[in-house]
Amino acid sequence: MKSTSSKWRALVGAAVALAMASVGTASPAIAATTLKKGLKVFVVPKNLGNSYFTTADSVKTGGALLALKQLGEVGQETSGTTDTPASQLPVIQADITKGANALIISGTDPNALCPTLNAAMKKGVTVVTYDSDTNCRDLFVNQASPQGLGNIEVQMIAKEINPKQPTAAAGQIAIVSASISDTNQNTWIKYMKQELTNYPHLKLVKVVYGNDDTATSVQVTQGLLSSYPNLKGIISPTTVGIAAAASVLDTPKYRGKVRLTGLGTPNEMKKYVADGTLSEFALWNPADLGYLAAYAAVELASHAITNAPGQSFVAGKLGRYKVGADHTILLGPPFVFTKANINKFNF
Amino acid sequence: MQPEAALPAVGATPRPPATLTQSPREPRPTSLSGKFRWALHWESALVVALVLTVALGAATSAEFLTVSNIFSNVCLLYGELAIMALPTTLIILSGEIDLSIASTLALSSSLVGYLSSNHWPMPLVIIVALAAGIACGLLNGLLVTRLNLPSLAVTIGTMTLYEGISEIILGPAIITSFPAAYTAIGVKAFPATGGLLSYSAVLFIVLAVVFGVVLHATPFGRSVVAIGWNKQAAQFAGIRVKRVKTALYMLSGLMGALAGILYTFRLSTAEADNGTTLILPVIAVVLLGGVSIFGGKGTILGVVLAVLVYCSLQSALLLTNFNSNALEIVTGALLLLSVLIPNAGEIAARARRFAGGHGTSAPSAKGGRPPASAQ
Amino acid sequence: MSPAPSATGPVQGRGPQPVEGHGAGNPGQPSSTLTWSSRRLLDAILRVREVGIVAVLVVFVAVATSVQPRFIDPQNIKFVFSNAIIYALLALGETVVVLSRNVDLSVGSVLGLSAYLSSDLFSQVHHIPIVAVFLAGLAIGLACGAVNGAVVAVARVPSLVVTLATLYIYRAIDVLIVGGGMVVASTLPGAFLSIPTSSLGPIPYLAIAVAGTVAVGAYVLASFRPGRELYAIGSNPDAARLAGIPMGKRIFWSFVVSGGIAGLAGVLWAATYGTIDSTAGLNYELTVVAAVVVGGVNIFGGSGTVVGAALGALLLATINQALYVLGISSFWDPAIDGALIVLAISLDHWITLRLTRALRKGAVQHAT
Known part of the structure; x- marks a missing residue:
């Protein structure tokens, strides 16, 4: 599956990523050496059983959990069964109770999760959102502008x-x-x-x-x-x-x-x-989105970067990314699938 | 995604008459001799289940019994469900059902959002929301008692209707700004409880005591149970069945609206379908509490214990690496066990007969008005 | 089939008794005491009740068409039928259960389980015949229905509670099996996907097949002993038991039928939508019970027909489609649905009341 992702990357040819695409996790970038290992990172999609998020999160597809595994962190995907804050919130609270160092969340609601997430951030838990933003987080990894x-x-x-x-x-x-x-x-x-x-x-x-x-x-x-x-x-x-x-x-x-x-x-x-x-x-490639969000979360939780605009880090195989305005990281331009290229993908 | 919709059933109807073989007061007889009967009291079984659940939670996570876990993962999350279980208990005890209570929650939440975004003063908003809840209950009550419609069918209809009205009120809007003093009610601990209990939990405790006293120690409560046992007998005894039932539905609407206000403040979000997925868990908890779906049998204590078992089990399982997809299996299994265990002995006997090829009589899920037959 | 009425079990069947406000004639007596003339009257009115649903349907279509003439465009008619098919099938199965004073809330979850497992066979087993996939769906449904039926009939647990529990359990099993995956259209054979779309003019072949199934169902329920016994159980369980009807068996099989139909509906769901994840059929139970109630089936058993239930499903599908075609804000959709259900059961009650009065009058006249 990894080959699919890198193939995908090559096809996209996103300017931000291309030059660094082959660097991989063995990147000599200084930041990489300061990353902590063994962090408890919970990936919380809008809901479980949703194939889009399964692609974004799984090890098999090259998503967030693969990145966490490669970085030596303890990653786990948790969420509720329906796409509502009432279903997602108990899981997030349980994750915090379980001692999360970082949360990677696709918000079911921009505000409903905030009392919980704000309290978590105050306690030092890193909160990164991906796919769907909330009004309370350290960083948002945006799939496309x-x-x-x-x-x-x-x-x-x-x-x-x-x-x-x-x-x-x-x-x-x-x-x-x-x-x-x-x-x-x-x-x-x-x-x-x-x-x-x-x-x-x-x-x-x-x-x-x-x-x-x-x-x-x-x-x-x-x-x-x-x-x-x-x-x-x-x-x-x-x-x-x-x-x-x-x-x-x-x-x-x-x-x-x-x-x-x-x-x-x-x-x-x-x-x-x-x-x-x-x-x-x-x-966009959902697996890359999850992968990038995982790197961003670990970088932040390790204090290798802050969420200030202009900070940058190397997200493994995806290359170097920069924190933009409003504490947002952009994955890249959307990719167009056609008859000619569609069979090269499996997600 | 749409909420999980639901529709349990129970009759708009009276208890079955006493039969030749069974007193109607013992719908769940045990085959054990009397001196062991105390052990089979459902409440005792629930206490055992609660102890086991807490032990499971404590064994899996050192965090389980901490104040912060109990506050944020137990009290805060299930307060609204627990509050709605109380009036639902009374309604099921009276032999009816209210499937619209979670939609009343949604309607109340929408109203709170809509009115407060139009700068109404919050106390007035709360009063209007509660009044709307009572009105919803009144409509249910009138349809059930004055038109004699089956409550299952009526409240399936009004469940959709109230959620629909909620969608009309709020449309696509999501209201997220509420005065901090009020959202604090949703997320802060109640003063002087050491950070342990949420406002909703304190409210639930107070309400549970009130409901318990009303149900078990007042003429009104006894009339509710009497109606559930045998409506005709209740009528002959001078109980104003229609009035009592209408009052119960209004109470249910009121509690649904109260839960809606708490829900809105807890998430500081008013959205058209808030909380509509709670209806099945509410019914499940009440039945788990040993309340007979046919009415007439059950206690507030049983339901309170069932709420505790349900909440602590959910919380404990969330703290383990239990697949949260499978949490619903647990709810379903609890529900099945709650009706199977009390009858285990007889079921085994009947299963043997059934397998042996003899027809047996079978139950019905619903009470029945004598219908016009096509026969 | 010798009945062995239980001597020890708690008899939970609802006894016959007059209900407050109903003023029912003499419901305590088995229906066999009805006179021939009153039975004919009853038949006539029941027939009128189905005509009533058709009338509502016609009026509704007329109103919708006057606002948007394209509502009776053949293509739109085809859309309405294709949306009604699955609900009509499920309503057929649900009616069989409701007739005996039970309810099956698990149909949506059974549909979901069958939709995924059966359509996944196309990628698991190469060149599997389509018939085998339908049989697999049927088998899954039958198995789920048998579990429901066995627990209800043997344990004598209220079917509401049992099927509420299995609604959760079957759906959770579905979610666990599917995980985050899905069956996608490219893995399904073209012949399978074209089943719901091929049609005779504006009417899909599938709609004709479902109408045939409903007709057969109606005939069996009305003319064969097991079917008539379901009505008897629903209208008066105690009398039915005394009459020697094997209630446990009848009720067990009614759940098996409902499950099997939900299983088949799952395969059709897969063919219709082509993309199947673990949410297939979520929340369908509400709509199905609503269709049954709107179709004039008494929620407490004993009366109503599968034809009415299927027409109820068609009416709901027509109303939904009208809301979309007329461009009515989708916010009004649930409120209109809910109001309609309340209206339908009120109307049903009014008709039943009238019927009871007419019957009583007829009986009195006959007696004198």
């Missing part, structure tokens, strides 16, 4: 609708989002609307919400198709939504006529890319 994601999704749908001259793409488009209160989704949609001003003939007619539930996402997509018979394209910036929308469009009636793009995982989309339901979509 919201603006970059918003832009690329609009660019992709324009290209799908009018491959020859994307800027002249014309017609109605709609968005199948996750939940209406999902801050990530709403930020991306805001940037999509901004980018759409560059495409005067594309008209966003509706944003619908499938709650990241397969059956609901299928229904809202069907509702769109029924109420907008001239719909030209759908953008779904969520992995559950794009797979559900693809399953609806995967019939002779719609295949190739209503275009689809968004954020998806290669495994879920392979069938639909192969049969022409859609031709490209984007995502």
Whole structure:
């Protein structure tokens, strides 16, 4: 699996990472020598049983737990079973009680976890968020810039609708989002609307919400198709939504006529890319996201770096990263999956 | 993700009449002789379970019995669930059920968020939320008692309805700023308890005492149990069944709203579906406490013990490396055991007969109004 | 099938008794005392009740169509059917259980377990025939149903408690097996994925098959002894026991049927959605029970038909689809659903009340 990740990295060719990609954990960087070993680090995704987070966290996929293992820390993935603060909070509190040195959290809510996390930080526990930020943490590892994601999704749908001259793409488009209160989704949609001003003939007619539930996402997509018979394209910036929308469009009636793009995982989309339901979509590598978050957490917990903007460290195979504004680290630009490269990935 | 929805069932109906073989007052007879019966009292079994759970927790983690663990991992997390278990106990005792109490929590939380974000003074917000809870309960009570609808079906409907109203009130908004004085109620320890007990835990203790006294030592409480045993007999005895039941539903709405306020302050977040996943655990805890789903049998003490067993088991398992995916198996297994163990002897006998090919009579889950038959 | 009424066990069946406010005629008497004419009247009204659901459906479709003419577009009709299929199947199984005064809350979890395990076979066993996958799903469902049925019938534990517990347990087993993985569409054969989408005009073949299954179910329940005995158990357990009906066996098998149907529905779920993780069928139990209740099945057993329940599922699916097609804010969705359920059971109660009065009147007239 490690080879997949490094292959992926090579393909992305992210400027920040490329030069250091081969350095690996044996990096002679000074910071590496000062990292503490045996730290108790808990990785807390939004919920367990979610394949996106399993990819981000597991040793097998090259995620957060692999990085922790390589650094000699004691890593463990814990979370609740549903994507709610009420389910995640008991686990976080238990982790703190168990003597966590660092927590790597994808927040189910920007505020609800704060009393607990603030108390933990006061006690000296390092709190790093990944995937989904909270208003209380030392550092946020951001998968991609919201603006970059918003832009690329609009660019992709324009290209799908009018491959020859994307800027002249014309017609109605709609968005199948996750939940209406999902801050990530709403930020991306805001940037999509901004980018759409560059495409005067594309008209966003509706944003619908499938709650990241397969059956609901299928229904809202069907509702769109029924109420907008001239719909030209759908953008779904969520992995559950794009797979559900693809399953609806995967019939002779719609295949190739209503275009689809968004954020998806290669495994879920392979069938639909192969049969022409859609031709490209984007995502970051979730395993790299977890891997980077793990390095950031260990660097902070070892006091090798602080969370001040401008601090930098080497995140193993991913290379050197710098803390940016608002104590945020950016993983890199999103990667576009196409028919040509999709079979090289397995997550 | 949507909350785990739920829908237990119980009848809008009376106790079964006494049968030839069994007194209705002993729905769970034991086959052991009387002098050992005390040992089988469900409460005693729960005390043993509690001791075992605490021993398990203490054995797995030195942190388990610390003040900070008890405060933050037991008291704080399960306060709302515990409070909702109290009125649910009374309702199940009366032979009904209220599946909408967790949705009332959500509705109350939404109201608190919406009104306080519109700069209403907090005391007024709290009063409105509690009143809304009572109104929700009143609607349930009227539908059940005046229209004679089965409470299982009614509260499946209002469970969805109240959560729906909650979504209409708050929409996509998530309200997160509340006065610090109030969020402190949600996260700080109650004064003079040595940092051990949360406000919700103190409230639960007080309420449990009040509910216990009301249930076991007042005419009202006795009438609740009487209705659960045998509604007709209760009626003949002059108990105003409809009034008592409506009052119970209003109480349930009130407690749901109170739990909603505490929940909002604890997480300092008001969201449309707050707490709706709590409904199954609430029912599970009450049944684990030895309350008969048919009504008429059960004690507040049993439910309080069940709350303690449930919370300390969850907390202990979280401190181990137990797969949290499997925590729900524990809830399910506890629930099954709570109904199987008291009948173990008879079940074994019946299983032999059943396997031997003889038909046996079987139970029903729900009380029943005599329905129009298609036969 | 000789009955052996238990002499020692606590009899938990709900005894016949008039209920406050119902003013029920003489419910203590077995239904066999009903006169022929009153039975015909009853049949007629029951038939009217299904017509009632159809009428509500027609009115609803008419209103939706007048607002958005594309609501009766063939493609939209196809969408409605495809969404109703799984719920209609589950409602069929649930009705069999509810008729005998029980309830099966575990159907969503059984569906989830079967959906993952059966569809995963395609990548575990190369070139496995699709029929074998359906049989595997069926077997998983039957096994889950048998556990529910055995505990309910043998231990005589309320089915509400048992299936609430197995709702947790089956789902947890599913989550443990699936872990963070999922079955993705590229591992499923095209022929499998096209099962739900192939259609005769706007009507999916699958909808026709489900309608056929419901019709067979209705016939069996109405015309064969085990089916009629379920009604008898639900309408009056004590009388049913005295009449020598093997209640334990009947109830056991009703859970097996419900489980088996949920298992099959799981395979169809996998074919419909193509991406299967451990959340398949989460929270379905509420909707299924709602469909059964809306379809006019008495939640306390004894009356109602699988046709009504299936129509209830179709009505709920139509309403949901209308909310999306008409672009009504999705925030209103649960509130409308909830109000509808309350309305449906109130209406059901009103009809039952009328029916009871009419029956009593008929019986009195007959007697004089």
